[in-house]
Amino acid sequence: xxxxxxxxxxxxxxxxxxxxxxxxxxxxxxxxxxxxxxxxxxxxxxxxxxxxxxxxxxxxxxxxxxxxxxxxxxxxxxxxxxxxxxxxxxxxxxxxxxxxxxxxxxxxxxxxxxxxxxxxxxxxxxxxxxxxxxxx
Amino acid sequence: xxxxxxxxxxxxxxxxxxxxxxxxxxxxxxxxxxxxxxxxxxxxxxxxxxxxxxxxxxxxxxxxxxxxxxxxxxxxxxxxxxxxxxxxxxxxxxxxxxxxxxxxxxxxxxxxxxxxxxxxxxxxxxxxxxxxxxxxxxxxxxxxxxxxxxxxxxxxxxxxxxxxxxxxxxxxxxxxxxxxxxxxxxxxxxxxxxxxxxxxxxxxxxxxxxxxxxxxxxxxxxxxxxxxxxxxxxxxxxxxxxxxxxxxxxxxxxxxxxxxxx
Numbered sequence: 001x002x003x004x005x006x007x008x009x010x011x012x013x014x015x016x017x018x019x020x021x022x023x024x025x026x027x028x029x030x031x032x033x034x035x036x037x038x039x040x041x042x043x044x045x046x047x048x049x050x051x052x053x054x055x056x057x058x059x060x061x062x063x064x065x066x067x068x069x070x071x072x073x074x075x076x077x078x079x080x081x082x083x084x085x086x087x088x089x090x091x092x093x094x095x096x097x098x099x100x101x102x103x104x105x106x107x108x109x110x111x112x113x114x115x116x117x118x119x120x121x122x123x124x125x126x127x128x129x130x131x132x133x134x135x136x
Numbered sequence: 137x138x139x140x141x142x143x144x145x146x147x148x149x150x151x152x153x154x155x156x157x158x159x160x161x162x163x164x165x166x167x168x169x170x171x172x173x174x175x176x177x178x179x180x181x182x183x184x185x186x187x188x189x190x191x192x193x194x195x196x197x198x199x200x201x202x203x204x205x206x207x208x209x210x211x212x213x214x215x216x217x218x219x220x221x222x223x224x225x226x227x228x229x230x231x232x233x234x235x236x237x238x239x240x241x242x243x244x245x246x247x248x249x250x251x252x253x254x255x256x257x258x259x260x261x262x263x264x265x266x267x268x269x270x271x272x273x274x275x276x277x278x279x280x281x282x283x284x285x286x287x288x289x290x291x292x293x294x295x296x297x298x299x300x301x302x303x304x305x306x307x308x309x310x311x312x313x314x315x316x317x318x319x320x321x322x323x324x325x326x327x328x329x330x331x332x333x334x335x336x337x338x339x340x341x342x343x344x345x346x347x348x349x350x351x352x353x354x355x356x357x358x359x360x361x362x363x364x365x366x367x368x369x370x371x372x373x374x375x376x377x378x379x380x381x382x383x384x385x386x387x388x389x390x391x392x393x394x395x396x397x398x
Contacts, residue, residue: 048176068178070289073281075345076181080174087178091325122330123290125322 033113036105044099048077048085059118062089062096090124097127183347188366189265189284190339191393192350193375194258198359202256205233209258211355212337217328219311219318228309230337231260231352242385252398258360260352261286261307261337262384265391272302278334284365284393285339295332304388308336365393 001007016023041047047054048061065087068074077085088095100106103126111118180186199205212218212231221227233256237244240257267286269278277292278299300308314331322328326342329335340350348354353362363372372395381395 066291067289070287070291071279071281072178073184073283073341073345074178074180075184076179078177078179080176090327119330123327125324125327127324 033109035107035109036102038099038101038106040101041099041106047099048079089120090126101127103127181345181347185344185347185349187283187364187370189364189393190263190344191284191363191365191372191395192339192353193361193372193379193381193395193397195359195361195375195379195397196255196257197397198357199255199258202233205256205258208352208355208360209233211351214321215323215340215343215351216326216338217315217319217323218335219315219328220320221313221315221318226312228311228315228335230309230335231258233257234259239384240382242387243382257396258352259305259307259384260394261339262305262390262392262394263337263339265393266389268302268304268390269299269308272298274298281341285341287338287341288334288336290327290329290333290335293333295334297334299334304385304390305392308334310334 049057054061065077066089069087075087077087079085084094086092086094086098090097092098097103103121209231213220216230218228218230236248236252236255236257239259263284263286265284267278267280270280270286273279274296275292275294277290277294278286278288280286295310297310300306300310311329311331311333315329319328340348340352343350350360350362353360361372361375363370365372367373375397376395379397381397383392383395386392
């Protein structure tokens with residue numbers, strides 16, 4: 001083989017550059033985040049639909065709810081199991097954020113990890129985050 | 137030998153049939169009434185105020201100067217997180233005061249009496265029966281509800297401002313900049329808007345939904361009457377029956393739902 005040294009050296013450099021992102025992030029991998037439930041949400045046990053469905057479909061539910069509220073003026077959601085929720089993201093006690101009080105610990109944890117940036121909070125006002133000492 | 141092949145095929149056939157029918161039977165069993173999940177339902181709040189066609193009567197005889205309007209305007213703007221911008225072209229207004237010559241353009245003349253000439257009139261979205269803004273909106277962000285309220289879905293507004301051009305009353309404002317820094321005191325019960333969307337009066341749809349009268353009606357000390365225009369027994373109809381009222385630019389055919397006693 002002609003120019004064996006050059007080719008091997010070039011290959012080594014090439015492989016090093018291509019795999020650089022892997023080397024760079026080596027050991028930095030974190031486990032998937034677990035959203036932290038507020039005490040209120042823990043006590044309630046179940047959301048508007050079972051947890052698995054909530055995990056995979058909350059965005060569709062929110063989208064459907066906003067159309068139902070804004071266009072049809074239907075604001076009460078009855079689960080059929082004797083519970084009624086206020087179909088609102090951020091207003092009132094039995095709205096989404098009324099129960100999931102901490103946006104940073106609940107919404108942002110997964111959204112940041114998955115790098116999704118929903119524009120809810122451009123307009124809706126997020127609940128004030130309690131400082132850690134207040135939680136104690 | 138032949139006999140045994142025949143019996144093998146028979147057994148194999150019946151087995152295949154049995155395996156094939158099980159999933160089908162399972163589906164039938166599952167779709168039966170047993171153990172079916174209760175279905176969720178959506179509805180209006182029980183305490184919600186409803187009407188066939190909401191309307192408003194403003195008794196301008198009870199207002200004498202701009203100061204009389206201020207608390208009403210403030211009540212509205214505070215509740216709806218309307219920003220206070222000083223630059224006139226950027227101003228956001230849901231409810232504001234204006235002179236007779238601007239409000240009732242088709243009725244104005246130079247010899248009009250002094251009281252009317254200098255009286256500020258409360259103006260807001262007229263929640264028209266045939267709203268031009270709704271026809272102009274390319275995304276259906278603005279629409280007319282069954283109860284006559286012309287509403288905006290801020291989620292859907294793309295900020296094209298066709299509605300502003302279409303509205304003959306100038307009832308709509310555009311957020312040329314992020315309104316958040318200009319809101320003195322945020323009301324957590326109502327969202328703000330973002331840069332690039334149009335906004336206007338919503339007849340307090342969010343308050344009607346929880347059984348409350350619009351904020352301006354509550355703050356007006358009886359100068360504003362609000363109710364169902366389709367219900368001949370309602371308070372607004374009574375006020376309309378007993379007083380001479382005018383509307384803004386009725387000749388345009390938009391059918392405004394805000395009436396003025398002058």
